[in-house]
Amino acid sequence: MGKVALRGITKRFGEKIAVNKLDLEVADGEFVCLLGPSGAGKTTTFRIIAGVERPDEGEIQIDDVLVNQLPPKDRDIAMMFQSYALYPHKTVYENIAYPLKKRRLSDSDIKNRVNQVAETLGISPLLDRLPKQLSGGEKQRVAMGRAIVRQPKALLLDEPLTNLDAKLREHMRGEFKRLRRELKTTIILATPDQLEAISMGDRVAVMNFGNLLQFDSPDVLYNHPTNLFVAGFIGSPAMNLVECTLVDRNGRVLLNAGDFTYDVSRFKDQIKQQATSSELKLGIRPEHISMSRSRAHAECYEAEIYVVEPARPDMVVEIRIGKILLTALAPETFRANMGDKVWVSFDREKIHIFDKKTEKTIV
């Protein structure tokens, strides 16, 4: 109980396509994150699942039952809005009790459940307050309480942590994981923050402009992104993407970035098969670029240090090869000044090659 399946869901608002032929299957008890920037279609998808928005095309199934025609109140889904949507004229207790009242539970049952939930979320002392007397974090927990008190089939959380300050957000991420283990409900969480999605979800669905780009576990998304957007979105600092042209030189296949070339002969077959043109992009994550004072091997490039950001635990270093700027990570012990010359090399196993036009991954 709690399997959610979307098939071919499309929603248009006038000219704009908010959700484009979305296929998504969330298994019972799974914690899925919908990841994407603003306007990706996350909230619209949620509203369609919850039933407050009708899709133009497609089917929604909850536990293998078609629910397209079912009104929100009969779908047994709980949704927590980004704005929390707390009823301002009701106390915290009444807010959390509302869904139970609607299900005609007895007063004593309601009391027990609400108190239980309040305990779990640590908001018991707030039960008599009105929403306007609560802090942001407290409001968020009340909204959470109202969503989980019903023990619904699936829980939809729309950017629950976005409006909290950084420290609270970190704390709540941990709280969520703990709650998740206790609740065992299917949870779908929408967020624009890739760190949140990666750290909390069993699987993450990356969306942009209404399209689902990739739906995989965080590991797979990180190591094997299937397109340019996912590659550039997941991971912080972001993957370096360099525009290059494919050239054949003396039997070797090279990527020419202008200021340096990279040998990709070992991927020759894949590239020939999948590339639609010779315009490609080379991707390498900052953590897979190594720098040293001396030229370690043939595949090193001479670069100049452009900016050093002494962040911790890793230093973020921007290096310049000709006119191309790359971001690299260096260990804390790295000592260098702007303008210094270093030799950089890329981890051979961690190269990504993308087709510039289709934006799909070739390697």
Added chain:
Amino acid sequence: MSTMTSSKNSPTSLVKKALIYLAVALILIATLTPLVWMVATSIKPEPDILVTPPRFLFTPTLDHYWFALAAPEAPLVRGLYNSLIISLATIALVVPISALAAYGFARYNLGGGHLQFYILTVKMFPPIAAIIPFFVIFQNLNLLDNVIALIILNTLFNLPFAIWLLYGFFKEIPADLEESAMIEGSTRFEVFREIVLPLVAPGLAVTAIFSILFTWNEFLFAFILTRSQAVTLTVAVSGFWTHRGILWGPLSAAATVCVIPMFIFALIIQRYIVRGLTFGAIK
């Protein structure tokens, strides 16, 4: 507005305060003088009323009130009764109808804005231009000198303003709240009753006040469409404008009687407006 960086007790802020108080005082004087004069006239003995220069010291008398209540050309008691019925019936109609209509406009955008505009234009219409057609219509319906005619007309002319006012209030309520309630298990109507209405309560109160005020003070339609049965208080008061001359004393007395119920009503209702507004920001 220029920024005041002076401290609370500095000369500039004192001057500013003084000016504000002065402005308020002037406005109060301008508004209250006619009212005070009216009440004063109603208890002044007859010879003191039209004397120049005006007399402020006199021995009060209730003669005018007794005269006014008994006067046949100005049926005050009947007028009071009719005005009450018409006003209460009007808000009983206007508030629910405008609430539902405004909610429909706010949430469903019925008529795509055109219907709303059309309704608003009813308010822009000069009532006096419609008086003859209305007279004919009500004559044909046999509703002349009948409170029902006035109830219909007052409802009609108060709805546009009420709808426009409540539309603003409904728009203020985030759709999130209603959707959340629906997901939690409420029907649209339950949402309207339990979530939306409590939050627009100040709007409803304001609508009720304005409607009742307009209806209570309404003179034109009442004057044309009533004879003796359905006379409203406003028309009754005008009865002192006789062929013998204007009977200022009884007129003032009657007018005072006319004002007092509204005064009390406003005092009672304004508490609800204040209470509703202190629910504060939605988030």
